[in-house]
Every structure is written in C-alpha cells, then in structure tokens.
Amino acid sequence: MRLNQCHNFQDFRTLAQKRLPSPIFNYIDGAADDEVTYRHNTEAFDRCDLVPNVLTGVEDIDMSVTVMGQKLDMPIYCSPTALQRLFHHDGELAVAAAADKFGTMFGVSSLGTTSIAEVRKKFKSPQVYQFYFHKDRGLNKAMIESAKEAGVDVMMLTVDSITGGNRERDLRTGFSIPFRLTLGGLVQFAIKPMWGINYVTHESFKLPQLDEHVDMSGGAISIGKYFTEMLDPSMTWDDVAKMVKLWDGQFCLKGIMSVEDAKKAVDIGCTGIILSNHGGRQLDGSRSPFDQLAEIVDAVGDKIDVIMDSGIQRGTHVLKALSLGAKAVGGGRFYLFPLAAAGQPGVERALTLMRAEIERGMKLMGCSSVDQLSRSNLRFR
Ligand SMILES: Cc1cc2nc3c(=O)[nH]c(=O)nc-3n(C[C@H](O)[C@H](O)[C@H](O)COP(=O)(O)O)c2cc1C
Numbered sequence: 001m002r003l004n005q006c007h008n009f010q011d012f013r014t015l016a017q018k019r020l021p022s023p024i025f026n027y028i029d030g031a032a033d034d035e036v037t038y039r040h041n042t043e044a045f046d047r048c049d050l051v052p053n054v055l056t057g058v059e060d061i062d063m064s065v066t067v068m069g070q071k072l073d074m075p076i077y078c079s080p081t082a083l084q085r086l087f088h089h090d091g092e093l094a095v096a097a098a099a100d101k102f103g104t105m106f107g108v109s110s111l112g113t114t115s116i117a118e119v120r121k122k123f124k125s126p127q128v129y130q131f132y133f134h135k136d137r138g139l140n141k142a143m144i145e146s147a148k149e150a151g152v153d154v155m156m157l158t159v160d161s162i163t164g165g166n167r168e169r170d171l172r173t174g175f176s177i178p179f180r181l182t183l184g185g186l187v188q189f190a191i192k193p194m195w196g197i198n199y200v201t202h203e204s205f206k207l208p209q210l211d212e213h214v215d216m217s218g219g220a221i222s223i224g225k226y227f228t229e230m231l232d233p234s235m236t237w238d239d240v241a242k243m244v245k246l247w248d249g250q251f252c253l254k255g256i257m258s259v260e261d262a263k264k265a266v267d268i269g270c271t272g273i274i275l276s277n278h279g280g281r282q283l284d285g286s287r288s289p290f291d292q293l294a295e296i297v298d299a300v301g302d303k304i305d306v307i308m309d310s311g312i313q314r315g316t317h318v319l320k321a322l323s324l325g326a327k328a329v330g331g332g333r334f335y336l337f338p339l340a341a342a343g344q345p346g347v348e349r350a351l352t353l354m355r356a357e358i359e360r361g362m363k364l365m366g367c368s369s370v371d372q373l374s375r376s377n378l379r380f381r
Contacts (some may be wrong), residue, residue, distance in 0.1 A: 008313070012337035078098075158278075
C-alpha cells in the first residue's frame with residue numbers, strides 16, 4: 001500500500017503498521033488496560049444519526065471556527081502528542097508545517113522532540129503548548145516563561161495524567177524512553193531497517209522542553225519515571241488557579257470530563273476546556289467525551305469554549321461534535337498514523353481528506369457555515 005492509496009483512518013493505520021517497528025506502532029495504537037475506552041470513543045459517534053436539511057444553497061462552505069481567540073480554517077486541530085520524531089524523523093516540524101498549510105492549530109507536547117521556539121519561528125498558525133505540572137515549581141515557572149517568550153498562543157494543561165496509564169502493549173514490547181526493549185521488541189526493530197536508517201541519519205532524538213531542565217540522556221530518567229517521579233500528584237485547583245494567573249492569556253484544561261470540574265475551570269478563569277480521555281490511554285472504563293459533551297455544553301457552553309478530542313476518525317464525527325455544541329475538536333491518531341506512514345505529505349493527505357469529508361458532510365447536511373449546525377441536526381437512537 002502507498003500513500004495515494006490511503007483514503008481513510010484505517011488505511012493510514014495499515015501503512016503506519018507496515019513502516020514502523022511494532023513497539024512504536026503499538027505505542028501509538030495502544031491504550032490503557034483492556035482498551036475498552038479506546039474502542040468506545042469512536043463507537044460513541046455511531047449512537048446518533050445526522051438529520052440533514054436540503055435545498056438550502058450550499059455552493060460556498062465556510063468551515064472556519066474561532067476557539068480560544070484563535071481563528072482556525074478548519075474545525076479540527078492536531079492535538080499535542082509526545083515523541084513524534086520516533087514516528088517519523090521529521091517529527092513535530094512535519095506536523096506543524098502541514099497544520100500551517102491548512103490554517104489549523106497544532107500543539108507541542110512537553111514531551112515533544114522539537115522545541116516550541118523553533119516551531120514558533122517557522123510557522124504562523126496558532127500554537128498550543130501542552131503542559132504537565134511538575135513537583136518542581138521552579139521548573140514549572142521556567143517552562144511557562146519559556147513558552148511566553150517563544151510566543152505560544154494557548155497554554156494547555158493536561159489534567160488527566162496525574163499518573164501514567166497502564167499501557168500493557170508497551171509492557172509487552174518493552175517500549176520506553178530510553179529504549180529497554182524485550183528480545184521480541186528488538187527483533188521487531190531488526191525487521192524494519194528503513195526506520196532505523198532514517199532514525200540514525202537524521203537529527204538526534206531529544207526532548208528540548210525538558211532537556212534544559214532535566215537530564216533525559218543516558219537513561220538518567222525514563223518516560224515512565226517522568227510520570228511517576230517528576231509530575232506532581234498533589235496538584236489541586238489552587239495550583240492551577242495560580243498558573244492561570246501567571247500565564248495571563250488563553251488557558252485551557254485538557255482532560256475535563258465532569259460538569260463539576262467544567263464549572264471550576266470557569267471559576268478559575270480558564271478560557272477553554274477539552275473533554276478528553278487521552279484517546280483511552282489513561283483511565284480505562286471512563287466515559288467517551290462525545291457522550292459527555294451535551295451535558296457540559298449545557299452547563300458552561302456560554303461561559304467557556306468547550307472542545308473535545310478522542311476517537312475522531314471521520315468528518316462526520318467532527319460534524320456530530322459541532323452539532324452538539326463543541327467549538328472545535330482535536331485529534332491525535334488521525335494525524336499520527338499518517339505522520340508515521342509518510343511524514344509531512346502523509347499529514348497533509350490526512351488533512352486534505354478530513355477537510356473534504358467535512359465540506360462534503362456540511363453540503364449534504366444543508367449547512368454552509370459551522371454556526372448553522374445545531375442539535376436539530378442530530379437524533380440519538
Ligand atoms: C502516541 C500518543 C502520544 C500522546 N502524547 C500526549 C502528550 O504528550 N500530552 C497530552 O496531553 N496528550 C497526549 N496524547 C493524547 C492526545 O493529545 C489526544 O488527547 C488523543 O490522541 C485523542 O485521541 P485520538 O488519538 O483518538 O484522536 C497522546 C496520544 C497519542 C496517541
């Protein structure tokens with residue numbers, strides 16, 4: 001299979017699986033425990049049907065949205081994800097370049113392999129910095145200040161990862177940073193030599209957001225240890241309220257799922273919340289963000305931008321979320337498999353297909369702009 005034969009999420013996933021050593025493919029594809037939540041995230045969209053209107057005059061479609069003060073040319077953005085240079089040697093720069101071409105937002109993870117300043121310098125499209133809260137308050141402050149200096153548009157604090165999820169596929173393959181592969185895992189790298197050649201002949205792997213502050217080289221601290229030893233499980237709403245003040249700009253919480261927490265986010269001055277279960281990678285058995293969306297939009301949708309991610313694979317999924325009241329949606333694997341499959345051209349193809357699906361869907365729904373989508377366009381079974 002080649003890139004031009006990829007027509008949907010599953011095609012990109014198949015091509016990524018062919019190209020990647022299996023420990024890396026399974027790191028992207030895997031989720032927590034029995035992966036029940038991972039499966040439910042996408043299935044949730046099938047529990048409701050779109051109800052189109054016709055003959056409304058839809059020759060020009062405007063799918064742009066404004067979210068947390070950022071104008072996006074399409075209503076889906078590339079959610080921050082860790083370690084992108086392992087998936088393709090161009091990593092975050094490939095994704096940022098593609099997002100920039102399509103006028104959408106892109107997030108750099110605290111565990112990103114390219115520096116936020118480098119991405120900011122190269123691309124104009126809205127940039128999010130995904131932040132993990134560390135025990136070391138000095139480190140938090142320094143990281144927030146570097147993000148300010150770099151000119152990041154939106155601060156995104158992930159709140160669903162107070163400890164690492166139980167990713168059993170990674171335990172089986174030995175996937176970790178630095179690599180501690182099992183024998184089976186090592187064999188999987190040996191049978192995908194092109195990945196290895198690209199990996200060693202391109203810029204070396206690093207975690208620039210953290211390298212300045214902690215020694216990630218030489219095995220001093222692994223990603224697993226990062227979650228268990230460096231992140232602060234005692235973090236509370238008071239800590240976040242202080243961070244919101246310190247940032248003094250667009251600030252959202254990623255991983256809010258309850259109405260109670262959504263209201264607290266409003267109270268402490270956040271400008272956005274992202275309903276997310278981290279693509280099923282953290283708390284298995286947790287509800288899908290799509291199922292929880294209406295309740296949260298009803299409670300706080302007039303006070304804060306409500307966004308959702310997890311499980312989005314199709315343009316119609318995006319349209320269902322927007323019809324329920326989401327201001328925009330994020331996606332992870334929808335661009336990660338294409339990145340792994342073919343680098344920047346892969347991500348561009350995924351965004352092209354997604355944009356075409358959204359446009360076609362809006363036309364078939366009789367909506368020429370996103371604000372015309374409403375709950376009257378949806379029926380739950
Ligand atoms: C391989 C991978 C790495 C991720 N790394 C991060 C991360 O560093 N920080 C974060 O907040 N979310 C991270 N996420 C979660 C995504 O930002 C997003 O919430 C999730 O992928 C949405 O689900 P989807 O993949 O079904 O679209 C990661 C997801 C994947 C698949």
